[in-house]
Each structure stands twice: as C-alpha cells, then as structure tokens.
Amino acid sequence: MPFDPYRLARPLLFKFQPETAHTLAFAAGKMVQPIPGMMSLMAALCGRPPKHLVKKVCGLTFPSPIGLAAGLDKGAERREVWKAMGFGFVEIGAVTPEPQPGNPKPRLFRLPEEHLILNRMGFNSEGALAVAHRLRQRPSGLTIGGNIGKNKVTPEEKALDDYRAAYRLIAPLVDFMTLNISSPNTPGLRRLQAPEALRPLLNGMLGVRKEMGLEHQPLFVKLAPDLPFDELDAIVDVVVSCGISGIVATNTTLDRGIVSELNRAKVESWGDGGLSGRGLKLKSREVQRRILKRLPKEIAFMACGGISSAEDATLALNDGAALVQIYSSLIFEGPMLIGRINHALAETRSAR
Template sequence: MYRLVFSLLIARVSAETVHHLTLRALRAVQAVPGAAALLRRVLARRDPALAVRALGLEFPSPLGLAAGFDKDAVAYDALGAFGFGHVEIGTVTGRPQPGNPKPRLFRLVPDRAVVNRMGFNNQGSEAAAERLRGRGPGTIVGVNIGKTKVVPEAEAAADYVASAERLAPYADYLVVNVSSPNTPGLRNLQAVEHLRPLLAAVREAADRVTARRVPLLVKIAPDLADADVDAVADLAVELGLDGVIATNTTIARDGLASAAALVKETGGLSGAPLKERSLEVLRRLRARAGDRLVLISVGGVENADDVWERIRAGATLVQGYTAMIYGGPLWAHRVQRDLSRRLRGSAFATLDEARR
C-alpha cells in the first residue's frame, strides 16, 4: 500500500515538503499524552534477544534512526515508538542557521537513494537543549553536533564546545560530526591533526557540565582513504572515545541509474548505493580497533539482512534513514520483526554472539 501511495502521491511532492509534513504529524503525536507510549506497545514490541548493551545503555534493538531526520529534537519519542531502538537527533550547530538555498533534497528513486545539501539547517543548540531538558525515559536519544557554517575553521572547536556544554546533560550519547559534505571545510576536520584537539575539547566540555560520563563518538565519511580510516580508528582508541559512526553520506556518484540531472546535483548521496563502501569501512574499523570501540554502521541499510550483515561484520548498532523514505513509517517495525526471525533461525542466541 505504501509503495502505491509513494508512486502516486508522495513522489509527486517535493522531498523537503514531505519531510516537514511528516515531522509535523510526528510532533503532533508526541504532544498527545500517552500517544507515543500506546504506539510503542503496538509497533515496538521488544524481543529480549535483540537487546544490546552498549555505551552504558540498554538498547531494545540494534536498529536506530540516523541523524538528519529530526534535526531539532521535535519528534524523537514518536519516532522511537515506531520501532527504532534509538534516535539520533541533529545535526545541531552552536548557532541557529537556515541551511543552504532550496531546493536541497532530491530523491533518486531508481537507485533507492537521496541527495541532500541541506547544510545543517537547524534552530541551534540552545533550542535543542530546551526541548530535551524535560524528556522522559521512553527513547534513547543521541545528539549529533556539527560546526556552524559562518564560524571559521580555526574557531570550530569553540563552536562544538558550546553545543556540547548545552546538550551533554540531556544526551544519552554525543556524536561529533566532521563528515558532512555540505558545510565548506568541515571534512578537513577529519584529518588527525585537527581532529585530536577538537575531540579532546568536546570530551572536556562534556565532562565539565555533567557528572555523568556521556559517551562520545565521531562520525566519519565513506570517502576517506583507507589509511585515513585507520588513523581515525587509532586516534579514537588513543583518546578513549567510546565509538565511531561509519558512515556519513558520500560525494561519489558511481554506477547510478537515475536521471543525469539528479545525479549531477551537489550534496551527499545516501541510500542503497552507499551499501558496499559503508560495509568496507565498518570491516576496516573492526579489524583495526577490535572490540575497543563501539561501531555504529549506517549507509545503505535497507532490511534485516543488511542489519544482520553489519552485526556479523562487527557493528554493535546499526542505523537507517533513507530506507524509511522508500519503505514507509512501518519500516523499522518490519526490520525489527525480520531480524528477530533471522536471529532465532541462526546458531546464535544473542546478537552479541553473532558479532564477530
């Protein structure tokens, strides 16, 4: 039914308009007392075998929603009720910013992909902190922070620190995003000589504002050279980071079947075409760091088989986003159901046993 609605209606409306309408509906659900809890009982039924203990938290399932959907922390509990084991909000910047000019979000339907050049459009870390301040225990919420566009690269650390100070008290975990292709100069911060002081500053800021040690991760691009992936893994271990999220969107456009005009749109590509490289980066990180880092795999995850493959390759948690656009609101529920069946039909009793 969703495929029919998508082809006849949704695909005819701009992707960003549909996104805002969806968020508005989810926000309305979250505003009704008890509505998210009722949905959770129906759509997020928990199979104890899928529970994952990581980052000092108990995740009801390994599948979470990647950053980019709920940029301003307006619908995280409603999204959790639809079957996600955690929701990562953001990317949030130190200052509010409108993002890049529209249009800036494009569906590549034949490739089951999306190109975005949103540019971290969000209301800023103060607004996000205010929304998260009174949240309940229903959904595990990660907070993804990035650099404000107008802040010079030399002052990036201070901008990240401002966000960390405001948001660490309300985050279940923090993510430093240095890998979006849509903020000029941002990916330069992935170089180890820039990344080391940045991560150290964010870690110190988070520890300063809350007695609870908030887990800290870094999110990297799929376009890094293999040697640079190794370097980031080594740095994360050296600094005592809790984990790495791999990967963000890609600037590559190889082998796409969509119309040339869409393929040529600038921005980050997400969805099915990212699957192979994202898996390669995951395997490289696992080989380099072993179990010293929590690895969260994202990029091209479309179904339970993909989640299973990432777990077998060393991922502790897995995230999706683009597949929900093509799979509809019950996508996470279906993946969780199918993953439960996959696990019970395997030789493993838990996901921890399945992880290599």
C-alpha cells in the same frame, strides 16, 4: 505480509518536492503525537522491539540495535513517533551552537527507482538552545543521542569552540553524543577528520566532557565514506589513542559512481551534495569493515549507510557493529520497516 498504510501514502507523498513531503510528514507526526492512544496504536501497528533485542553498549541500554540516523529529527521534535516506530535509539541533530538556515532550497532530491537521496541541507538548525529546551522532556524506553556540528560562518580553526558550545547545552540532556565532522555540506568540515586536526579536536572535547562531569557519557565521532584507506587507518589510530568511546560510519558520499549510469547525468544536474540510500551500502560496508579490522573490541562501532533490510542489519552486526543506524530506507520503505527488521533480527537470534 501485514497491511502497510505507507504503500498507499507513499505515491501521494512522493508527488511533492522532497522537503515539502518531509514537512508534511512531520506535521502529521505533530498532529498525532499528542493524541491519547495514538502512539500506542502506532507501536502496535509497527511492532514493539522484542524484549531479547535489548542491547547494552558503552553502559547504555538500547531497546533495539536499530536506530534513526542523524538528520531527520534535527530539532528533537518527534521522539515519541520514533519510539512508536520501533527504533531503539535516535540521533538528534545535527545541532549547531547558533541557529542557521542551512543552504538555499532546493537542497533535497530523491531518486526513487534507486532508493537514493541527495542532500545539501547544510545544517539547517534552530540552534543548541532551542533544541536543548525541547530535550528537557523525553520519552522513556528510547535511547537518545545528540549529533553536533559547527556553524557555517565559524572558521575551521575555531571549530572546537563551536563543538564545545553545542556540547555544553545538549550533552547534559542526552545519553550519548556524536561529533559530526563528516557532512560534505559545510565547507571545510571534513578536513577536521585529518589526524592532525582530529587529535586536538577530540582532546578538546574530552576536556569539556570532564569539565562537565560527564566522563561516563559515551562520545562518538562520525566519519565519511570517502576517505582513502591509509588516512582512515590513521584516523582510527587517533580515535583509539585519544580514548573516544566509539565511531559512527558512514555519513553521505560525494561519489556519484554509486548512481547507475542511466541516472548519473540526472543526479549530476542536481548539483552538489551527499548521496545516501541503497547504493551507498557497498561503499559504506567496505569502510566499516576496514575500521572494524583495526578497532579494539572495547571501542563501540555504529554502522550506517544504505542499510534497508534485516539482512543488511544482520551483516553489519555480524561484521562487528554494536548498533545500526538507518535514514534513507525509512523514506522509501516507510515506518513499518523498523518493526520488520526488529522481528527478523529477533527470529534469527532465537533460532541460534
């Protein structure tokens, strides 16, 4: 196995509170990103995606089917770094129309022994204008999506106005857009998934997309893993009948049952929030398979939730996902994980 510096860095990084560790890692990225040659060195260390992993989805070219899920780069600050790690795409955000601080700290917790994260960040966002400004410059060879949400103070019945406002600023600067209506940390947000709320929201967003002449830009909607299956079926039917380009599933779960009994009391003591990471995999996969059973082939699907290895990614792709997204396992396994997955996927493909 090649030398992996993250094995040395992780014990040190994990001595800090999770949000402090995140800030430190981002600061390190900020330092190295502009140094000439550093991104090429990192790309050489992590491994560039092999050429035959390139995938076309919804008319877009993805250098690898493995992408960085929303939530890690909320402000489009480290795109060069994600590209150098071997990601084929990244979802920037969630971006809210107006800046907001998110929930009070502490709001991020990790359970290393189970590779689990609990977060109640609550859409800390610099706002769409600031993020749009940064998106004006972008690296080539990385497909970029924008993940948008509503401000906390915006009442549910005005949610469409918020999604429209964020869309107007972000959409012209990215390759695809995702409507995040499944974060558990903004009160009432998940209620937008109910078919009677979802249909007007999606139609409204398709309207603004047309108004802006972006009809050909893919628009995705991101769903929670906690929906009863009959409701999930009804949601898929709304997505299909409205003509949205695709679905991303899943977001984090409210279900504490994914934590081992040994650690459940500890996780419960951390309070509210959504869980992600290894333990989410089975739950997410059940939801993904249910969606895929109902979804016509021409509607794209991105699998997310607990994916931490080439085997997990292969299962999702074989289930019918066009693309795969990763967040939590990057925190536990480190940047070289992506290259390992890319190369294992490439090997299984060439062996076919």
